[in-house]
Amino acid sequence: MSEHDNDFREVIDEEEDKNADVVEVTGDTTVDPSVADPNNDKKDDYEDICYICRRPESVAGKMIHIPNNICICNDCMQKTFDSMEGFGFGSGDNASLNNIDFSKMPNISMVNLSDLSDFMPNMPNSQRLKKKKKKEDKQEAPVLDIKNIPPPHKIKAELDEYVVGQEYAKKVMSVAVYNHYKRVATGTMDEIEIEKSNMLMIGPTGSGKTYLVKILARLLDVPLAITDATSLTEAGYIGDDIESVVSKLLAAADNDVEKAERGIIFIDEIDKLAKKKNTNQRDVSGESVQQGMLKLLEGAEVEVPVGASSKNAMVPMTIVDTKNILFICGGAFPDLDSIIKERLNKASSMGFMADLKDKYDKEENILMKATVEDLKNFGMIPEFLGRLPILFSLEALDEDMLVRILKEPKNAIIKQYQKLLELDEVKLEFTDEALHAIAKQAKQRELGARALRAIIEEFMLDIMYEIPKDDNIGKVIITEDYVTKKGGPKIVMRGAEANLIEG
Incomplete structure (x- = not known):
């Protein structure tokens, strides 16, 4: 010195x-x-x-x-x-x-x-790191106890309360999450290093991909970051850097690095990172982003900004290890069905035992037959798919599943509106015919479960507006005619439930 x-x-x-x-x-x-x-x-x-x-x-x-x-x-x-x-x-x-x-x-x-x-x-505290716990504190309170990790059947039972159908997807996610957090809790078993259980889920829009991940994070009480792959670009170009997905997880963990290093990152719209075909320009938001994410998926120490999505001189930086972070990628993969049909129809073009070429045209769950080869043809690079070993697809929602979504989950849409009218001391009921009419309209819109809320909002607008005017209304019954705009709802006055008055 x-x-x-x-x-x-x-x-x-x-x-x-x-x-x-x-x-x-x-x-x-x-x-x-x-x-x-x-x-x-x-x-x-x-x-x-x-x-x-x-x-x-x-x-x-x-x-x-x-x-x-x-x-x-x-x-x-x-x-x-x-x-x-x-x-x-x-x-x-x-x-x-x-x-x-x-x-x-x-x-x-x-x-x-x-x-x-x-x-x-x-x-602000949003740009400040939390102090790391001392070794004495870590010994008193372990980061994750293997005995406290819920087994797969309990994880699936929790998902069943909120998500209708998708039995295979819920089973796969329950086992993968259970194995991943056993790996985090134990580190190694007999000096055998356990690899990560990163997942890639395929499903049409509105089938419940994001919702499943939210329920999982709530059940396990771990930080969750949901990000969109469409904004990611290669380093040096306008947009979010690849490290921004880890920065969002750090913010969700209240800038606690140790807590963030055992969280979950869900990257939606992952299909938008497919390689661009027939282009002479540099693919800064496609294949290059897939290559840049390889180290994150496999596990590496990355330098990420604190409280910001991009690196600059005025933002503090910290090191986050991604080896124990569970990555779940999801996407609708439009036009993947045509790639699958082309593969399935290759061996069925000639002969007496040949299948018809239009055999799979009306198959709603064609995405359930997707393979790694189909995703490669779609534009995903092999190195990226190799770091997402668990591949599964979600089922398309039919009319019966949409009806169950309306009334069965804990926070079903119908239960939400019944609670709203209950605050005005008015009961709300739906006939079975009305529920099927709502599901049929949602099926036609091809938006999945997201269409249900939009349809209900349309015909509930007048009811939510008029009911607070009259204190004598005791019950409202939604009928099929009202949903299809052929009539009105049934209104029951207080003390006169036997006399139904057509609205």
Whole structure:
């Protein structure tokens, strides 16, 4: 260490002993953190961040606190002292801030620290990392106990309460999630490293891909980040960098790195990353993004921005290890059905036993027959598919499944409207014919379960508007004629349930 560095350390130690509450720039350079920050107790969970280099405390080391809640790392403070040498700061025995000749500094008579805090405002907690737990705390409370991981049949039973149908998909996801978190809890079994259980789900729009992942994350009580692959581009181009998907998970974990490293990332619209065909331009949002995601899926330490989706000089960075993060990718894969039909019809073109070429034209669940080869022909690269070993498809929703979705789940759409009218002390009922009429209209729109809410909103608008006007209404019955716009609902007045009045 140089003589100047020793002088710098002596100045800091000397000033810390004074414990002054209010400091001028010509006096002390540090104060007690509790004095500098009156809300220090609330911020103890977060790391300090240097205002100059934006590095967190875990990277830059212990911070120097100066008034107005400003933290500066030792490296930046040292550079500041070095730059002030030419203005009268000596390197001998008299080295001190008191000996700085500020008259030699052009246009500077006194540095106002309150102006400095205005120029560099306090960083919000959304851009600050949480402090890592000490080893003693980790031993007292393990990160994940294998005994507390619900078995596959309990995971599926929980999914059954919220998701109708999709028995195969729920079974596959339950086993994959259970095996993944056993891997996280144990690390190795007899020194055998267990690979990740990343998943790729294929299903038409509105079939419940995102909903299944949300229920899983809620059941396991782990952070979940849902991101869209359409905004991802290769590094250096306009759009979100690939590391932004990990940055969103870190934000969902309240900037707790250890908690984020055992979370779930769901990347929707993954089919939009397929290789572009018949183009001479650089594929910055297709194949190149698939290649860039390989290290994330397999497991690697990546540097991600905290509280932002892109890297820049004003955003702190941190290291996140993705080896224990479960990646689930999903997409509708339009036109994949034609690739599957082409493959299935290759061996059925000639002979007495040949199948008809239009055999699979009316097959709704043709995506259930998808293979890795079909996805390669669609435009997904083999290296990407190899890191998503679990491939499964969701069933298309038929009319009977849509009717069950309306009334069976815990938070079914009908139950939501019944609760809304119950707050007005009015009962709401739907006839079976009305439910099938709603499902039939939703099937025609080809939007899956998302169409149900839109259809109900249309005919419930007048009812939700008129009911608060009349306190005598006790029950409303939705009929098939009202859904198909051939008549009105049945209104039952209070105390006269036997007399039905046509609305």
